[in-house]
């Protein structure tokens with residue numbers, strides 16, 4: 491409960507600061523709040539410009555979580571013309587969300603105010619659980635080669651889960667339909683080149699022994715977990731930007747977590763440093779190359 495002694499982070503009083511996070515032994519709710527404060531310089535540029543969705547969990551347990559895409563309705567919802575999306579403008583908003591049970595922050599592929607014009611493409615490599623990491627690494631290598639061949643700049647991050655996200659900054663010149671078709675074209679090109687490794691079909695039956703290339707992150711209102719977000723999974727992993735060659739040093743999807751992320755960020759060259767300077771327009775020849 492709130493007491494006069496409740497710690498305040500970013501001006502927000504934190505209730506139950508000592509509540510243990512059941513699936514991250516040794517960590518408390520206050521640690522989770524502090525994590526966000528410590529990574530704010532990296533996290534806020536990811537979150538503030540974009541509509542967000544969140545994963546909330548109750549009582550520090552991860553077996554009772556839900557994905558929330560729209561603002562909670564207040565008592566005067568009928569009079570409320572609040573927008574259909576959520577946003578966090580500053581670290582106080584983030585801390586307030588965490589105080590209220592948020593563990594994960596997910597973002598749209600578009601920024602305010604031009605939500606009708608996407609500004610990134612996210613390609614989600616989802617390996618079947620039985621796939622050895624060697625083949626996930628192989629799939630990532632093929633994605634790397636395809637994007638390089640098309641002359642596209644791309645950035646990669648762990649998801650904090652099983653797979654990897656390739657993220658492409660794009661200029662706000664394309665419609666949602668255009669980028670989804672382009673993303674589908676990329677997925678189809680991978681499947682065409684290595685049908686035993688990739689599938690672009692969402693159906694579970696299509697996935698055994700394969701990497702599902704989820705291009706459907708690229709639709710209006712669809713989200714992908716934000717870089718630097720925690721995941722509500724055992725050990726509180728982090729979705730972390732990486733350099734591609736880290737995959738050869740056995741950096742897997744869940745390598746980074748609440749215990750090692752802050753130190754890593756403080757002591758390395760940011761592999762996403764060029765992100766904001768890398769916006770690119772999808773040319774006619776790029777689209778032709780993937781039949782999109």
Ligand code: ATP
Nearest residue numbers: 557596614616649650651652653654713714715743
């Ligand atoms: P992993 O590497 O384990 O696959 P991930 O973040 O890519 O991690 P996915 O299950 O592949 O997890 O989900 C992809 C994205 O779909 C998530 O990042 C999230 O933004 C979105 N998502 C997840 N759950 C829901 C949901 N219940 N409703 C809508 N979108 C969701």
Ligand code: MN
Nearest residue numbers: 614615616653
């Ligand atoms: Mn995924």
